[in-house]
Amino acid sequence: MTSLLRTLSDISRDYPLTFAVAVLDAAIHSSLVTWPQIRLYCEAHPVRTRQRQIDQALALADGRRESVAESICAVRFVEFAIPGFEPQVTICDESGKFVARTDFANKLAKVLAEFDGAGKYHLPGRDPRQELEFERRREYKLRNLGYSVFRLRWQDLFSADVFLRIKERVTRATAKTP
Incomplete structure (x- = not known):
């Protein structure tokens, strides 16, 4: 032992x-x-x-990472040379009002990555339709603040596609930033 x-x-x-x-x-x-x-x-x-x-x-x-999926995602950011992502970031609106806590945020590029574990929609005592509606509204608020939101599923963690799209979005956004 x-x-x-x-x-x-x-x-x-x-x-x-x-x-x-x-x-x-x-x-x-x-x-x-x-x-x-x-x-x-x-x-x-x-x-x-x-x-x-x-x-x-x-x-x-x-x-700060709260799941295996978030840990894998963080390693993928490094493997694909995607800079600037912090875990568990609180996003507030212009007046300082809480909007969301995100799995990953690159605040400079205004890009968010959220892991969608299907289990949270089916927890005891929760209505999956209400949970999906809550997520839809939350994402709508984030997009209205100018954030791009990428939703990742398990299969995305083992494919290059979504990480290449995230990298491209971060690269474009930071190229515009002085």
Whole structure:
């Protein structure tokens, strides 16, 4: 049996980056460990091989992400060289009134990425039609504020298409920004 920190280090070394980042994010998000604890452990226990992979997983870990899908999405942003996305960003209107908390936002480019897990529409005590209507209105408000909204599904996480479209939108928007 190994410690949690050792297990996280081993996973970061031995598993694909998307899986390693998802595990690190979940451990940090759940307050099982902190990012500094993991980093300090890895620095104190260097490995002979694949240290770069551990370093990359640590660099991408972020406990603000709330799901495996969000962690995979964040890794895809890096793999497709899409800059500027922050997780769990609060968007307010011009008067400072709360509009939404988004999975990912690039505020400079005014581009949002939302992961659509179908499960949230079918939680006990919730009406799927009302949940879909709430999401429609929320997205309408975001678009009225000038944001482009990309909705991602599981299959999108393993395809280049949507990430190339996001990259193109970010590139066009930031090229216009002085």
